[in-house]
Amino acid sequence: MEVYPYKFKPIYKEKIWGGRALERLFGRKLPEGIMVGESWELADLPEGVSIIDNGPLASKSIHELVEEDAEAILGEGVNLDNGRFPLLLKFLDANDILSLQVHPDADAAAKLGPPAKAKTECWYIVESRNGYIYKGLKPGITEQDFRNAISEHDDNPEALKALLQRYDVSAGDFHYLPAGTLHALGPGVVVAEIQTPSYTTYRVSDWGRGREIHIAEALMCIHFDALPANPPGAEGDILVKTEYFIVRKVNFPPVEQQELSIGNCRAWMTLSGRGKIITDGIHSDVSINPGDTLLIPASARKLMLSVTEEMTFLEITIPQSN
Numbered sequence: 001m002e003v004y005p006y007k008f009k010p011i012y013k014e015k016i017w018g019g020r021a022l023e024r025l026f027g028r029k030l031p032e033g034i035m036v037g038e039s040w041e042l043a044d045l046p047e048g049v050s051i052i053d054n055g056p057l058a059s060k061s062i063h064e065l066v067e068e069d070a071e072a073i074l075g076e077g078v079n080l081d082n083g084r085f086p087l088l089l090k091f092l093d094a095n096d097i098l099s100l101q102v103h104p105d106a107d108a109a110a111k112l113g114p115p116a117k118a119k120t121e122c123w124y125i126v127e128s129r130n131g132y133i134y135k136g137l138k139p140g141i142t143e144q145d146f147r148n149a150i151s152e153h154d155d156n157p158e159a160l161k162a163l164l165q166r167y168d169v170s171a172g173d174f175h176y177l178p179a180g181t182l183h184a185l186g187p188g189v190v191v192a193e194i195q196t197p198s199y200t201t202y203r204v205s206d207w208g209r210g211r212e213i214h215i216a217e218a219l220m221c222i223h224f225d226a227l228p229a230n231p232p233g234a235e236g237d238i239l240v241k242t243e244y245f246i247v248r249k250v251n252f253p254p255v256e257q258q259e260l261s262i263g264n265c266r267a268w269m270t271l272s273g274r275g276k277i278i279t280d281g282i283h284s285d286v287s288i289n290p291g292d293t294l295l296i297p298a299s300a301r302k303l304m305l306s307v308t309e310e311m312t313f314l315e316i317t318i319p320q321s322n
Contacts, residue, residue, distance in 0.1 A: 001069050002057050004283040005303070006295045008050040011040035016209070019095030021190050025127060026291025038092055041293035042267055044085035047199050055283055062295070074265045075298030077320035081197050086318060087245060088197040089267060089293060091126070091190065098185045099213075100134065100160060100205040103198065104221040105179035111220060118179050121195030122231070122240055122247060124314055125173040126271060131189035134164040136181055136227045143224045150204070150215060157207045174239045174249075176231035180223030192269050194316050196244050239314075248315045252307045260296075260303040266317045268294045273311030278304040288313075 012030060015037025022028040022039055030036050042062065043050050050062045057065070062085050065073050070080055080086060103119035104112060123133070137146065141163050149159050164182070167175070169189060177183050182204065185191065202214035202221060233241025237248045252258070257278065270292045277286040277294075280302035286294065288311065296303070 001065065001072055002055065002283070003072055003297050003299050004055055004279055005277050005286045005300065006052050006057070006062075006297070007054045007286065007292060008042055008062070008295070009053045011043060011048040011050065012036045013038040013040065013048075017094055017096035017098055017187075019093045021093040021095070021127065022091060022291065025190065026289075028291065035095065036093060038090050040088070040090050041269065042085070042087065042089040042295060043197070044081075045088065045197055045199060054286060072299040073295075073297045074318065075263070075320070078265065078318050079321050084197060086197060087267065087316065088195050089269060089316065090193040090195075091291070092185060092193055094131070094185045094187055094189045094191075096187050097207055099203040099207070099211065100164075100182065100184045101201050101203050102182050102218050102221045103179050103200055103202070105223075108180070108221045109200065112217060115200070117198040117200045119196050119198035119200055120177070120179045120242065120244055121193055122174065122176045123185070123191040123193055124239070124247075124249075125169045125171055125175075125189060125191055127171055127190040128169045128173075129188035130168075132166055132168045132186040133175060133189065134161070134166055134182070134184040134186070135175055135177060136165045136183070137163055137224065138165055139226065141224070143219075143222075146222070146224070147219070157205060160205050174231065176240050178223075178227075180221055181227065182222055192271070192314055194245055194247055194314070243319060246317045246319060248317075250313055250315050252305065252311045254310060255305070255307050257304045257306050260305050262296060262300050262303060263298065264317055264320075265298040266296050266315055268292075268296070269314040269316070270294075271312045271314065272309075273307065273313075274309040275305060275307035275311050278306055
């Protein structure tokens with residue numbers, strides 16, 4: 001198998017709350033006539049599988065790579081997700097508020113049964129136009145308080161908002177949303193989302209828009225205890241460190257060439273700047289532009305980074321299980 005830094009074709013998902021901000025921010029050519037809410041940058045799910053867009057393996061999928069040689073891609077001691085790549089990376093463009101929702105943890109998913117699947121995620125705020133998010137319940141709100149509000153008001157948006165923690169957000173903010181966290185992404189916000197590969201979502205409210213809600217399932221999932229004050233493992237350039245993923249914010253000043261230390265699988269979600277990865281001469285150099293997502297396999301060797309404009313990116317790695 002050819003090993004080099006892979007870029008992938010974005011998978012665009014139309015959403016009622018979506019927009020066109022990815023055109024403006026990253027110069028993307030989006031599908032005409034739709035409001036794009038999600039761009040799946042690296043995915044290996046039945047609902048969408050990423051296809052390589054560069055080099056000799058162009059048109060091959062991430063799923064095929066993992067099937068062919070998982071260790072070459074992920075390295076030793078990294079567990080697959082039922083034979084699939086164990087991360088899902090996205091950009092989200094919220095032009096309207098998303099539903100108030102929750103994802104199950106492993107225990108809740110087991111009780112709910114298939115196809116329910118645990119989901120932990122985090123958001124890096126790429127852009128905020130006076131945006132906000134809801135994350136968790138206000139201190140002192142109990143499960144019974146929440147049940148009473150739902151029973152009495154039946155998807156009344158204002159009644160629910162009164163129970164929630166609201167955070168006004170700015171570009172560069174970071175929020176960790178472990179499984180079981182009640183949350184909603186507000187309008188005017190673009191985020192990079194790093195998550196475990198699950199599509200299981202239970203809506204508590206759709207703010208009166210009329211889509212299906214899932215109260216019974218959501219109540220099985222919501223954690224009513226307080227969220228940690230800071231993301232676990234946050235220190236220095238590490239934004240969060242969990243058993244599923246580690247996210248770092250990395251800055252590189254302009255440099256003609258700098259050797260990259262590899263040895264483990266890593267994905268880069270580029271926020272700003274330009275450059276390229278220079279390979280060992282067997283493969284073409286890999287350009288890096290704002291909005292690009294790259295996967296650098298664990299077995300890649302002899303890579304050099306050249307930065308022409310100061311570069312900032314999120315680096316996502318997968319912890320080893322042993």
